[in-house]
Amino acid sequence: xxxxxxxxxxxYPGHVACPGCGAxxxxxxxxxxxxxxxxxxxxACCWSVIxxxxxxxxxxxxxxxxxxxxxxAVATGVRAALDIQGDTETMVVTWAGDGGTFDIGFQxxxxxxxxxxxxxxxxxxxxxxxxxxxxxxxxxxxxxxxTTTPGREWKKMRKKNIVEALVAHRIPYAATANxxxxxxxxxxxxxxxxxxxxxxxxxxxxxxxxxxxPSEMSVRxxxxxxxxxxxxxxxxxxxxxxxxxxxxxxxxxxxxxxxQGRFQHLTDEDLDHIQDMVNxxxxxxxxxxxxxxx
Amino acid sequence: xxxxxxTAKTSLLILPRTFTSTEANKTGSWRYLRPRYxxxxxxxxxxxxxxxxxARIEMLAEEGLFKEAWETILRENPFPAICGxxxxxxxxxxxxxxxFDEAVAIHQIERFLADTARKNDSKPVIVGRNEKRPEKIAIxxxxxAGLAAAYFLTRLGYGCEIFEAREEAGGILRWGIPPxxxxxxxxxxxxxxxxxxxxxxxxxxxxxxxxxxxxxGKYAAVFLGCGHSRPxxxxxxxxxxxxxxxxxxxxxxIRRGDMPKxxxxxxxxxxxxxxxxxxxxxxxxxxxxxILYRRRREDMPAxxxxxxxxxxxxxxxxxxxxxxxxxxxxxxxxxTLQPMRVDGKDVDGRGRIVPDGDVETMEFAxxxxxxxxxxxxxxxxxxxxxxxxxxxxxxxxxxxxxxxVLVYGGDLAASLKSVVHAVASAKEGAIxxxxxxxxxxENLSGGxxxxxxxxxxxxSMEIHLGGPRGRRSSHIVSYSEINADYFQMAPRIxxxxxxxxxxxxxxxxxxxxxxxxxxxxxxxxxxxCGLCNQCDNCxxxxxxxxxxxxxxxxxxxxxxxxxxxxxxxxxxxxxxAMVLEEEKGS
Numbered sequence: 001x002x003x004x005x006x007x008x009x010x011x012y013p014g015h016v017a018c019p020g021c022g023a024x025x026x027x028x029x030x031x032x033x034x035x036x037x038x039x040x041x042x043x044a045c046c047w048s049v050i051x052x053x054x055x056x057x058x059x060x061x062x063x064x065x066x067x068x069x070x071x072x073a074v075a076t077g078v079r080a081a082l083d084i085q086g087d088t089e090t091m092v093v094t095w096a097g098d099g100g101t102f103d104i105g106f107q108x109x110x111x112x113x114x115x116x117x118x119x120x121x122x123x124x125x126x127x128x129x130x131x132x133x134x135x136x137x138x139x140x141x142x143x144x145x146x147t148t149t150p151g152r153e154w155k156k157m158r159k160k161n162i163v164e165a166l167v168a169h170r171i172p173y174a175a176t177a178n179x180x181x182x183x184x185x186x187x188x189x190x191x192x193x194x195x196x197x198x199x200x201x202x203x204x205x206x207x208x209x210x211x212x213x214p215s216e217m218s219v220r221x222x223x224x225x226x227x228x229x230x231x232x233x234x235x236x237x238x239x240x241x242x243x244x245x246x247x248x249x250x251x252x253x254x255x256x257x258x259x260q261g262r263f264q265h266l267t268d269e270d271l272d273h274i275q276d277m278v279n280x281x282x283x284x285x286x287x288x289x290x291x292x293x294x
Numbered sequence: 295x296x297x298x299x300x301t302a303k304t305s306l307l308i309l310p311r312t313f314t315s316t317e318a319n320k321t322g323s324w325r326y327l328r329p330r331y332x333x334x335x336x337x338x339x340x341x342x343x344x345x346x347x348x349a350r351i352e353m354l355a356e357e358g359l360f361k362e363a364w365e366t367i368l369r370e371n372p373f374p375a376i377c378g379x380x381x382x383x384x385x386x387x388x389x390x391x392x393x394f395d396e397a398v399a400i401h402q403i404e405r406f407l408a409d410t411a412r413k414n415d416s417k418p419v420i421v422g423r424n425e426k427r428p429e430k431i432a433i434x435x436x437x438x439a440g441l442a443a444a445y446f447l448t449r450l451g452y453g454c455e456i457f458e459a460r461e462e463a464g465g466i467l468r469w470g471i472p473p474x475x476x477x478x479x480x481x482x483x484x485x486x487x488x489x490x491x492x493x494x495x496x497x498x499x500x501x502x503x504x505x506x507x508x509x510x511g512k513y514a515a516v517f518l519g520c521g522h523s524r525p526x527x528x529x530x531x532x533x534x535x536x537x538x539x540x541x542x543x544x545x546x547x548i549r550r551g552d553m554p555k556x557x558x559x560x561x562x563x564x565x566x567x568x569x570x571x572x573x574x575x576x577x578x579x580x581x582x583x584x585i586l587y588r589r590r591r592e593d594m595p596a597x598x599x600x601x602x603x604x605x606x607x608x609x610x611x612x613x614x615x616x617x618x619x620x621x622x623x624x625x626x627x628x629x630t631l632q633p634m635r636v637d638g639k640d641v642d643g644r645g646r647i648v649p650d651g652d653v654e655t656m657e658f659a660x661x662x663x664x665x666x667x668x669x670x671x672x673x674x675x676x677x678x679x680x681x682x683x684x685x686x687x688x689x690x691x692x693x694x695x696x697x698x699v700l701v702y703g704g705d706l707a708a709s710l711k712s713v714v715h716a717v718a719s720a721k722e723g724a725i726x727x728x729x730x731x732x733x734x735x736e737n738l739s740g741g742x743x744x745x746x747x748x749x750x751x752x753x754s755m756e757i758h759l760g761g762p763r764g765r766r767s768s769h770i771v772s773y774s775e776i777n778a779d780y781f782q783m784a785p786r787i788x789x790x791x792x793x794x795x796x797x798x799x800x801x802x803x804x805x806x807x808x809x810x811x812x813x814x815x816x817x818x819x820x821x822x823c824g825l826c827n828q829c830d831n832c833x834x835x836x837x838x839x840x841x842x843x844x845x846x847x848x849x850x851x852x853x854x855x856x857x858x859x860x861x862x863x864x865x866x867x868x869x870x871a872m873v874l875e876e877e878k879g880s
Contacts, residue, residue, distance in 0.1 A: 013839040013853065014316035019324065019860035024837035056319070057312040182834055208860075216861030216874070219835050223779055 008032050015058035017050040020215025022205035022222060023124045024050060025179045027059075027095065030122060030203075033189040036061055037090045039082070041075045043105055044068040045097030046131040047124070071096045071105040072112030075119045091193065092119040098139035099129045102160050113169045113198035120192050120199045123162065126207035134210040141230075143274055145262045146210075154265060158277065163202050163236070170239030172197040176231065178204040180223035184233055184245055191235070204231045212261020224256040229282045234289065242289035253278050321838065325859030325877055329832075329852060332873045333766040334824030338385035338400060340748035340770050343688070343710075343718035344371040347756065347763060348385055348400055352820035353827050355403055355813060364407040365418045369756045371717050372445040372488055373438065375412065375480045378405025379805065380471060381714045382597045390823055393773040396786040398820045405805075406813040412483055420491070421759060422449030429514035429731050432457065432698075434501050437465020438713045439519030439704030441485065442720035444493045446755060447517075450728045454493050459500035465521055467713065469546040472571050473801040474578070478549070503673040509698050515727050519704035519720065520674040522667035522711070528563065532620030533663065537627070541572040541664030548575055548801070556581035558659030561629055563587075563617055565594035569664035570601060573609045578798055581660065583609040588616040588634055593644045603804070606794045618653055620661060627658045669706055676702035686742070687751035688719035691726050699730060709751075718752060725758050771823035771870045780831075780868035787816045826850075826871040832863035
């Protein structure tokens, strides 16, 4: 694939992300697209560690490490400070994990986007609290093993649909993206960059350690999440205009589940049930996008 | 005022700020798997007897670099326009794309590249050795093997001279393949390119058996590519009756431009390509063709597409009928035939046939025999293997004292009788002679091993000449090693072809040209197994910024100081141009 933004690099090597880390790939794509005029707010998450133990930093842009629940609020403050200085060029980006977005940081995020604060909020989603030892979050999918949903107590709740929650705020731009689809990801980051007000990007980022998969499968698994409709690629403008960016061939979900250690306990009946849920979500999305459903 | 400054100072002090990068952490020490760039061998190039670098050819063709793609063919095969038409393309049978949707139409792209080069009057840059060798080499026969041998040996710096008994060069290509499969001007253009290298072709100069001993002194080696010219008989009563004709001379007369009128039912005995060619030519001249074959249709050595096209043109095939005798009654031939049935297997794997029931008779206006040929003269045949005679994959090298080195190639020595096997035998012979003269007999087998394409037996002249292809590993890429997620299903192009009724009007070429657009699209279907086409997946997906690209994005290397060995680069390489190995060392 040929991407125009290929040559820019805003990350140093030597960071301590696990081998095959999807979140590291996601950050690389984001910064390659946004460039250096960025102040990043980093609430507690894997990236708090990846960004470097003090006094090191792996990012070539300014980063503010903030408390877990404050991603939306700190970004609001940084934006206000920049505006007072008359700096409208520098973008403010909050980069948070699913815990800091779906759970702990949700109220600050909801508050900030309700005020339509002018910033980009990116949630890189690895579907659990990974850097503290794989605890379930409200982003953990139905059926998954985590250290807090062990054995037969695997998670029996559906994954929270965070994009729809943000869409409900009628923000100017909300979109899903995936590390296995760099062109789509870069296009959406550009679109977010060129939009004013609150923008939300939900990036699917594989976690080889927490998902119990070989590190080299990281991108393949991410790709399969899209190909199976588990994680559709779509975007919503102004809370109403839906666009589905990629129509997959709709592989059966069990191909995705069989490859991951965190789903090994699931039976065929469980997988059938999951397939039904995925189909239902996809039909719902098609209806929202105004596309014909069978 | 003083106090505020103090506060500011204090707050600066308590706000921790990073001041260095993570580059001090050499995360390469985490690695237990090591990725490495390694181009590999595509199955098609291994299956091609001429060892053409097909994966590279398709890559260049897709980029629209038609001349470069054509020159890449010419490194390994002097006859792209011929092989693009008449080769039975074993390459396509091994194409990994077959497992995905359909094999790439390699032969159509080959023909397209050759025809485009000719249309544009392209002058190829033919890679060869600069220094001239003192040894002179005589070549007996200007058929595909002899011409190819002269081509390869000239590129290696040897002076060559071709002797041809007939009035024109080309051998079976000139006299045995009908114009609807290989137009004369196409053949002549390919031969002219070989002559342009400064190779004299002495036509009308048959050689006698004494030539081999006389050649000593003048020639260091003789390449014999004399082919098969003496028809094998049926061994039945009546086969020599007047009006019973041999197939090859009939095809030669058509090649010469004679178009005899034929009418009524015509029997063609045999099951090879010549038999099918004769039957299809008879159909074009107005006759009603019947192919009589003693085995089953699936046992016919003729290419399947040729048989299918013959059937489309109205040729009828009667299988499991063995000729018993031929008689002439009232100006017609009465053919007595023994029905056969299959009973067990023959040594060659084909069904063994035994008589089945009573004989039957059929009447014909004309009978052609086309059951194959053998060596025209006994001295054409390669000697049995001994201390001084080495049998290679597609040729035999005789190093008997008192004679020049003799290389027996072409149909007389190749593992299969086909044009591309003739090219393979010529290349093998040429490389063998080069190693003999430059490095001595003891290095012969080792030297030949070095230029194998994959596991062989096909050989690469580019590798022999020290080209970059030699750096590829001999590992043959399998479909499971291709990352098929990066490819879209796309149907193979269909060959535009004259309708059967148009074909029967004459001897015009029946396969039509394809457009550049179609050729590019078809070449784009190729997986380019084992080759890097600089797609940059390895660079893009590296979470550790450990893949570096050189100026212009052409060169890539891995920074092992930081590479954690996650393996994403190798796993996401669509074409298997990388490997992941266990980390050795401390």
